[in-house]
Amino acid sequence: MSRSIIVSFLMRDKVGNALLAVLLALAIIVPFCSLVFEPGDTFYLSSYWVTLLGKYLCYALLAVAVDLVWGYCGILSLGHGAFFALGGYAMGMYLMRQIGERGVYANPLLPDFMVFLNWTELPWYWQGFDMFGFAMLMVLLVPGALAFLFGYLAFRSRVTGVYLSIITQALTYALMLAFFRNDMGFGGNNGLTDFKDILGFNLQHSGTRAALFSLSALALAGGYLLCRFIVNSKLGRVLIAIRDSESRTRFIGYRVERFKLFVFVVSAMLAGVAGALYVPQVGIINPGEFAPLNSIESIVWVAVGGRGTLFGAIFGAWMVNFGKTWFTGAFPELWLFFLGGLFVVTTLWLPKGVVGLSAQLSKMRRSKAASGANTEAPVQAQAVEAEPQPQQASQVAPEPDKQAEPTPKNLDQGAANV
């Protein structure tokens, strides 16, 4: 147990704060490099890179959302891609309606695919999406409402563990099949694409790209702060209690299903926001985003980074996606095997992910330093092993509000029970 390291490391969430600082810096530097420098300059960032990095930010936000429900509350959702995709579709519907007469069929009201299907009227559920504010509300409400309905039924009937994972997977799969149908009115196979502008700004313009990037960075920072507030509150400790011992939590008097429902809905909304920021950057949303594999990938990101830490999820999303970008360039057909292998390796050897590994390494370095320092070393190292809590014990009578602060231990042991 390397608790002391992790505790001091996380007590004030230094890593998280550093991460927030990096995100803010990126939100300024990336647009700067993209807009101020000219192609050919050392610091120039092309739109390709801006968009790619922006995508990673959206994935990271999805990973934070997954970590909130899985890492803290033990709800292994294999359907979070559905909430991401729904947020994306809500944004896509707004962008479609912005096209207006500039579409191939130049219909002022109907998107091209509807004209193509010989529809003459805009379906009721497309109403209002010409308004940005309404569309943004739907980005939150649609995933939130689905999560509420699904969670209400599943948690009230106490569906947990593998069964819950399977039905979340079924949920996203069913949505994928539904969205593939042309008569659903979401563009079928092709989805929604050919977007022109957002709030009047041309989506091809590098300034718009840079702004979307910065917004994604801020959204990720905001999502991180929100989740950190949640997990550091007493509610966060109830979530950990539910994860570790659901029945104990009930017998203390907490209505477990309500707590699960709350985090599930918050998490779905965050995933929706991630999807909404993703779509204008990649320029398309289609039913493929509901593919079960996408949801599973997001679980792998969190597992690789280290669950129950929030920032681990972000690192995981970035590492795996950088890997994926490189891998799919070099050996496209091997990517899925690699992803599967990565998950197996993480589960077997890195139950706490990369974040856990770094803590493990610094502990090893410390005990090595101790053994190198003097001849009584073995005894000393042993003492560290045997009595892992001396720092804790000496921390006498913390202030009440101090106690209400971060509860960092879960990093150390939380990941152990899948």
Add this chain to the structure above:
Amino acid sequence: MSKPKHIPQNTLLYVDGVTKSFDGFKALNSLSLIMEPGEMRAIIGPNGAGKTTMMDVITGKLRPDEGIVMFEQDIDLTQHDEAEIANLGIGRKFQKPSVIENLTVFENLELALSGGRGVFQSLLHKLSNQSFGRIEEVLELIRLQDKRSWLAGSLSHGQKQWLEIGMLIMQEPRLLLIDEPAAGMTDEETALTAELFKQLAQDHSLVVVEHDMDFVKALDCPVTVLHEGSVLAQGTLEQVQQNQQVIEVYLGR
């Protein structure tokens, strides 16, 4: 649901004719038990007698097939779930120690602190000085002051038992159901636990299930013997120890 004809005045817990079967096997067979406020009761009986199942039925984990379970004379416990029953004032300690391993000792107690069970209340909860003081008191009572910042998972078996008892106390229940508290405790810890329960019995009702006869003796309270899902004998420890049937099925073995 058939309402009982008359529940005696001043009963805290009224269990009557409760039957619970698992695949035809009657774990509880027309069990009856009455607890008065401020009473302490020890329950003994061989393995599989139905002691834990009885607690499961009272705390809403299991629904009885038949029978009446009433709390404070007019609350039908079979109509409530675990969380509601906990909030009605019934606390439970499990046979296998069950604390939240990835939270500290202090946080475990904070979680059990009575009140503030809602989602948004929890989100905005701030520990008052008064509550902080209360947690300190209980930490002292369960002798874990030095270990307040330890993860509960790193405590010894006996310390976990105590932490769980501490969590029970934090809930401020009227009735405590305690399943095998002395298991895994040293003799000294066992003696201290018996002292603690006697102290608690001054303003709580306690049902204590235990196999350790020295412990039961130290509790110095009425004893109920369960066997095959129903009450075999009741009385003081001396009385039941002399009961021929009890000796046959339990003590004599």
